[in-house]
Amino acid sequence: GAGVSQSPSNKVTEKGKDVELRCDPISGHTALYWYRQSLGQGLEFLIYFQGNSAPDKSGLPSDRFSAERTGGSVSTLTIQRTQQEDSAVYLCASSPTGTSINEQYFGPGTRLTVT
């Protein structure tokens, strides 16, 4: 079946502009995660959605970052007033359950470059 998809694959934006990144999880997966990966670095947790529960936003680096998940499926990560340090690959993952034992499947990522 189809895996996790993300769009756009690449985004170049000017400092100060807002950007929206989209994630389509695997159909039927109830949990969705956003991570950020800076060049040559590990993956940094940003936010986690599980069903209809309130999202875990503990990883969002600032109030410029927000995310929504509509209808328990598609998610959008929004970065307002982008800064150069926001440049990174933003990865989305989904999981069949949100329990503490779960397999997460990653999308291809969106490479964001802030100039």
Added chain:
Amino acid sequence: GENVEQHPSTLSVQEGDSAVIKCTYSDSASNYFPWYKQELGKRPQLIIDIRSNVGEKKDQRIAVTLNKTAKHFSLHITETQPEDSAVYFCAASSYGKLTFGQGTILTVHP
């Protein structure tokens, strides 16, 4: 929160040798430990995982061991091949979210 340390940061081996990557974690509530392989420009791919009620798991040339008392787990790759060259990440899951190690760049020389 959880903290995961991964060593070594780089590992170079000859084809056919074994490779071992080690991780430690801090949160005793973590009970799921996956390993991901990431090739250059690609997404992380789950290669093996282990749950806290198991001490060892093997899948062909790949094995993972877990010591919950010491809070460490390791990835073992035997008979390495050039196509094993990639960045490997360990992770620990606590309350649904993964905390990743910093990654190990594995290079297998033909």
